[in-house]
Amino acid sequence: MKQFISFVRKEFYHVLRDRRTLLILFGMPIAQILLFGFALTNEVKDSEILVVDYAKDNASQQILTHIGASRYFKISKAALTQKEIMSTFQAGKIKAVVVIPVNFNEDLLHSNKAQIQLIADATDINTANMIINYLSAIILEYQNQINENLEIPYQIIPETRFLYNPQLKGAPGFVPGVMALVLMLVSVMMTAISIVREKETGTMEILLVSPFKPVLVIFAKAFPYLILSLINVTAILLLSVFVLDLPVKGSVPLLFAESTLFIITCLALGIFISIKTDSQQFAMLISLMGMLLPTMMFSGFLFPIENMPLPLQIISNMVPSKWYYIIVKSIMIKGLGFSSLWKETLILLGMTLFLLAISLKNFKIRLQ
Incomplete structure (x- = not known):
């Protein structure tokens, strides 16, 4: 232990x-959370919506x-109660609900x-606005x-009703994405570079022949980045609450526990990259290009995954940041609590x- x-x-x-x-550990997260939180916007093309038709008359x-003739929506129909509608939103299965009340046609005549009720999930404000605008136009x-x-x-x-973000702020859509992006880049890149640097300077050989077990040497080098990444999580949450006015509605301990799991996932990926590379430049290239683009494209942070072709949707399931987002x-x-996640x-x-299994399998106690 000593x-x-x-x-x-x-x-x-x-x-x-x-x-x-x-600078990479602390400067980049603070800069990104502020820039993304205040400046970045995006657009979507279509979304999954649910139609609850209580009227079932000619007008409805x-x-x-x-609505079905529009290329913007994928429609599913169901006769749900208000409680069931909220549960469907919480499960993340739909982006909006169109509720047509009883006696709709008779009211018109x-x-x-x-009236028609339009309910949208405003955790992604751009998607919610686009959906409401399209439905209102239709x-x-x-x-x-008819007139x-x-x-x-x-x-x-x-x-119109916006759930989870009635003030239509932009920060709720970007803070979770920035957290996934920052933790993925910092944890993977810093771990990979740290271990590869020992290879380049020749000190890895000294560490491997020490009485300390070689596998524990690797874990010991990754452990500080777990602590530093958790500090990043704390800094981002503090900025969210006190600067962006975005409080944490759920359990903070659960959020830290899930963040710890995601950080360990990223550290395991960084260890695997370090095992397969021999230079810091190559490790940095793989970490940046191999992690940055998939995180931004396939996590749902910037581009709605449901708009992508099916093969890309399948690929997105292999990106850890998608699930953390x-x-x-x-x-x-x-x-939401753990029962929903x-x-x-x-x-x-x-x-x-x-990732830990394939890293340990490929780890060699001799460098040559």
């Missing part, structure tokens, strides 16, 4: 004395036909006015169509064990 602590202390000393390393069927088009030959026009009023968004924004947690745990 030897393990000695190696951990040595790695901490190296990190704290290197200004460039400190015509509106549903118009007798009072020339009827309803308005139907309204204009062509009427002296007293019908009026259909969409009642779902977990963070569910805890921070929706306030056990599947994503199990997937991350499986990825971690797999």
Whole structure:
């Protein structure tokens, strides 16, 4: 145990004395959380929506036909209660719900006015706004169509409701993504470079022939980056709460536990990269290009995964940051507990064990 602590202390000393390393560890997360939180926007093309038709009359069927004819939506129909609708939103299966009330057609005929409720998941504000705008435009088009030959026009009023983010702030959509991006890059890159640096300087040979077990040498070099990444998580959450006014609605201990699991997944990936590379430049290239693009493209952070072709959707399932992004968004924004996130947690745990297994299998106690 004393030897393990000695190696951990040595790695901490190296990190704290290197200004460039400190800049990457702490400067990049703070800069990204501020820039992404205030400046970045995006757009979507289509989304999965649910239609709850309580009326089941001629007018409601015509509106549903118009919505179904749009290329922007994938529609599923169900007769759900309000409680069941909320459970469906919490499960993350849909982006919006169109609720057509009872006697919709009769209200139009007798009072020339009827309402339709539009409910959107505003954890992704851009997606929610686009969905509401598209649905409102379709309803308005139907309204204009039926009013062509009427002296007293019908009026259909969409009642809009945004769940989880009623103020329509941009930060809830980006803070979870920035957390996934920062932790993935920092944990993978710093771990890979740290171990490869020992190879380049020749000190890895000394460490491997020491009384300390070689596998524990690798874990000891990765351990400081676990602690430093958790400090990054703390800094991001503090910025979210006090700067971006984005409180954590769910369990903070659960969020830290899930973050720890994700960090360990990234550290295992960094260890595997370090085992397969022999230069810091190559390790950095793989870490940056191999992790940055998949995290930004396939995590759902910047681009909705449901808009991608099926092969790319399948590939996205192999990106750890996708599952962590779902977990963070569910805890921070929706306030969900472990019972709703056990599947994503199990997937991350499986990825971690797999990466550790192949890393240990490929690890050689002799460098040559």
